[in-house]
Amino acid sequence: MGYETILFDIDDTLLDFKAAEEQALSWLLQEMGIEPTLSVKNEYKKMNQGFWREHEAGVLSRQELLDNRFRLFFAQYDHEVDGPKTEAQYRRYLNQGYQLMDDSLEVVAKLSQKKELYVVTNGVSATQHQRLTKSGLAPYFKKLFISEEMGVHKPMKEFFDIVFAEIPHLKKEKTVIVGDSLTSDIQGGQTAGIDTIWMNPQEKEATTIKPTFQIGKLTDLYQILEEF
Template identity: 35%
Template structure:
């Protein structure tokens, strides 16, 4: 693909710029421990898979965000025979999750290279009460040029309306000069393709084999490789 002088980077937050897996594990272990449940590897892995399946259902508009937040622990505990209060778990988990912000290797370097050359805007499917504190704790709220959380936008990725509403707030936005970066084929890449912008899959574990019907324009295993795609040094100052 011919290199472009990209001027807008729309970057996913969780497991793209911030290590959500690490934050999820921390929050889940603290929550389960407070409820008297041993947070062993089997339980934490099962929850992660269960939670991910709910977010996929949200992407497909099969459930609402409110249903996801309200029922994920009650549903998980019931389906796995865990005797604990799911209603009490939900706010505990969100409280601990909102306190954890671990930057992915290369994220700060990528954003630094873009400064003044490529506008960096965070696009997240999370909830505001969790994501806003994490953005502040990581410093991403200051490092990036803006951030858009689906709960506040009114739509979730991959809904094209999420992108339509987001880019309306970006000064001088041009589709041809925009790149969506994210780790999710079904949310970030599918959404970017539907909206008509170039896409880059962040695939640090090398799981993407190219056989999916959803095909990104670029695939990278580390965030510093995105610098080569954006080539910010070719751009005049914004």
């Protein structure tokens, strides 16, 4: 313990990605003249999840999925749309989402007074810069490590090698990563040889990947990081 350096994941740790997805979907539906009711949105989610299962099963490539999901979905409502163009529009809407997770701004502001905070995120550089700036989180971080700029991503050891090399005087035993994903944040932290804090508000069961700590909300960090 006695952590000095905190590496933060962004999506579903500090920013609410699910809320951003909800909003982007609503905007897209409205643009198509379809009322974004719960049942329409659920219909889309069901269809989308089905496509991702086909992708996982190797039936559908990621590109095919992204190029066709909205075309097939809107066809059900007798709307003929260009799949890739609609996907691009959805992504533009998604990139505009920067809804904060509960307490995230306060927690980050407070921690930044005593700890060195860094962002470690898998994502598109322009998008993540924009969302961190608009949400007000950006000034509290010494540096942002974004996979697209680095050419490697979490949980790769190479991602963390770059992070450690670029943080001055970093001590691994005094460094911890906070994130919601067992497979990228927690696995990545373990491979890199640092402690891990799993953001797990739904109290999911840990798999074979065991974090050092678990939290249900960001304010739980005060206790783990002490001195607050």
